[in-house]
Amino acid sequence: MIISQAVEYSLRAMVMLTQSFEEPVTVQAMAARGQIPAAYLSKLLQGLTRARLVTAQRGVGGGYTLTRPPSQITLADVVNAVEPLQRIKKCPLGIAGHATLCPLHRKLDEAMATIEAAFQATTLDDLGKDTGGPVPLCSTEPIVAINLKMKLPAVNASRG
Amino acid sequence: MIISQAVEYSLRAMVMLTQSFEEPVTVQAMAARGQIPAAYLSKLLQGLTRARLVTAQRGVGGGYTLTRPPSQITLADVVNAVEPLQRIKKCPLGIAGHATLCPLHRKLDEAMATIEAAFQATTLDDLGKDTGGPVPLCSTEPIVAINLKMKLPAVNASRG
DNA sequence: GGAATAATGGACCTGTAATTCCTTTATTTC
DNA sequence: GAAATAAAGGAATTACAGGTCCATTATTCC
Numbered sequence: 410m411i412i413s414q415a416v417e418y419s420l421r422a423m424v425m426l427t428q429s430f431e432e433p434v435t436v437q438a439m440a441a442r443g444q445i446p447a448a449y450l451s452k453l454l455q456g457l458t459r460a461r462l463v464t465a466q467r468g469v470g471g472g473y474t475l476t477r478p479p480s481q482i483t484l485a486d487v488v489n490a491v492e493p494l495q496r497i498k499k500c501p502l503g504i505a506g507h508a509t510l511c512p513l514h515r516k517l518d519e520a521m522a523t524i525e526a527a528f529q530a531t532t533l534d535d536l537g538k539d540t541g542g543p544v545p546l547c548s549t550e551p552i553v554a555i556n557l558k559m560k561l562p563a564v565n566a567s568r569g
Numbered sequence: 570m571i572i573s574q575a576v577e578y579s580l581r582a583m584v585m586l587t588q589s590f591e592e593p594v595t596v597q598a599m600a601a602r603g604q605i606p607a608a609y610l611s612k613l614l615q616g617l618t619r620a621r622l623v624t625a626q627r628g629v630g631g632g633y634t635l636t637r638p639p640s641q642i643t644l645a646d647v648v649n650a651v652e653p654l655q656r657i658k659k660c661p662l663g664i665a666g667h668a669t670l671c672p673l674h675r676k677l678d679e680a681m682a683t684i685e686a687a688f689q690a691t692t693l694d695d696l697g698k699d700t701g702g703p704v705p706l707c708s709t710e711p712i713v714a715i716n717l718k719m720k721l722p723a724v725n726a727s728r729g
Numbered sequence: 730g731g732a733a734t735a736a737t738g739g740a741c742c743t744g745t746a747a748t749t750c751c752t753t754t755a756t757t758t759c
Numbered sequence: 760g761a762a763a764t765a766a767a768g769g770a771a772t773t774a775c776a777g778g779t780c781c782a783t784t785a786t787t788c789c
Contacts, residue, residue, distance in 0.1 A: 411571060411654065411677070411680060411681050411684065412677065413746075413747095414746075414747065415746075415747080417661070417677075420673055420677075421673070424673050433765095435764090435765065435766090436765080436766075437765085443662070444662050446747080446748055446749075447749095448748070448749055448750075449747065449748050449749080451766075451767080451768090452747095452748090452767095452768085454766085455766080455767065455768075458766090458767095465765085465766055465767085466755095466756080466765085466766085467754080467755045467756050467757085467764080467765050467766050467767090468755065468756025468757045468758090468763090468764055468765060468766085469756070469757045469758065469763070469764045469765075470756090470757070470758095470764085470765090471755090471756070471757080471764075471765050471766070472765075472766085473766090484676070494571065501577070502603070502604050503604075511696075512695070512696040513580055513581070513584050513696050516644070516687070516691055516695075516696065517571070517572065517577075517580075519687070520571060520683075520684050520687050520688070521571050523680075523683055523684070523687070524571065524680050524683070524684065527676070527679070527680050527683070528680070531676055535672070535676075536671075536672040536673050536676065573776075573777090574776075574777065574778095575776075575777075595734085595735065595736090596735075596736075597735085606777085606778055606779080607779095608778070608779055608780075609777065609778050609779080611736075611737080611738095612737095612738090612777095612778090614736085615736080615737070615738080618736090618737095625735085625736055625737085626735085626736085626785095626786080627734080627735050627736050627737090627784080627785045627786050627787090628733090628734055628735060628736085628785065628786025628787045628788090629733070629734045629735075629786070629787045629788065630734085630735095630786090630787070630788095631734075631735050631736070631785090631786070631787085632735075632736085633736090
């Protein structure tokens with residue numbers, strides 16, 4: 410895959426936060442809607458918090474919110490916060506004595522440069538509106554319908 | 570990373586085979602020169618053999634050879650043989666009821682399409698000559714010099 | 730045919746990403 | 760201040776890519 414599971418999940422979450430820019434969204438809500446393991450998403454969001462892309466608010470009515478308007482957050486911001494896509498700047502074989510990369514690694518780095526550029530050029534806002542197709546995150550159905558598929562957070566359990 | 574370690578190693582090996590298109594190259598030789606764990610490379614080459622990109626020849630003077638001229642093998646061929654880069658063709662969230670992808674996944678798929686195109690457009694032959702820079706695989710030094718860094722295949726041991 | 734060379738392949742180990750579980754801390758509401 | 764909500768975070772587990780080891784099979788050379 411071109412991006413890790415962690416990045417994919419993080420992007421889904423960020424898109425959801427974009428859609429609800431005004432009010433905080435809980436991990437549970439995002440996990441359910443984005444089909445992401447809740448505990449794992451929680452970890453990812455902690456990372457995004459440290460990267461200052463989102464802020465957390467505890468307690469009732471709390472959840473996560475974007476720190477900046479979606480138009481000012483790029484895909485690259487998110488990707489780099491989760492796991493920086495590292496360009497090939499020097500020969501992976503560690504051979505000294507030449508300045509530029511060999512053709513193979515130059516090609517690979519070019520590919521990454523292309524991706525990087527595309528990610529830098531795309532803001533969360535772009536994802537929220539740019540099309541005539543389905544709304545972001547594929548959710549044309551009401552959220553309720555999606556939640557039915559989820560294992561609900563234990564109706565009768567003592568979950569904290 | 571944009572490509573896995575397995576793909577990176579495989580590409581290195583294929584480039585080395587390109588450089589020695591006439592005569593077979595052994596796993597040991599490629600492992601040493603490409604700084605790849607020999608046993609692991611062996612597995613990778615077995616995969617490339619099954620994918621009909623290389624052929625193996627056992628015994629003295631044996632090794633691996635490309636099945637086709639380097640000009641007829643693309644980066645995409647190699648990548649797909651090792652681990653196919655899978656395009657996003659339907660919504661990863663499995664939500665039915667819409668034909669096209671949501672903006673996020675459309676973007677991600679676009680990125681992959683770009684990579685795919687670049688890989689399809691580049692042959693092994695391209696990597697062997699296209700530049701004025703360092704020769705392929707960063708090796709401007711004589712191979713001997715590189716081998717000195719390697720743990721040699723046991724001068725005094727009973728390795729089979 | 731025996732010795733050396735080299736790929737084949739199965740089994741196993743290892744490190745890291747992905748995931749779960751549970752306890753703690755902060756915040757709100759009543 | 761008690762109860763409920765929600766994030767924070769440590770610890771452990773699982774899954775899989777990456778990597779090792781060793782015995783086997785094929786091939787060449789003498």
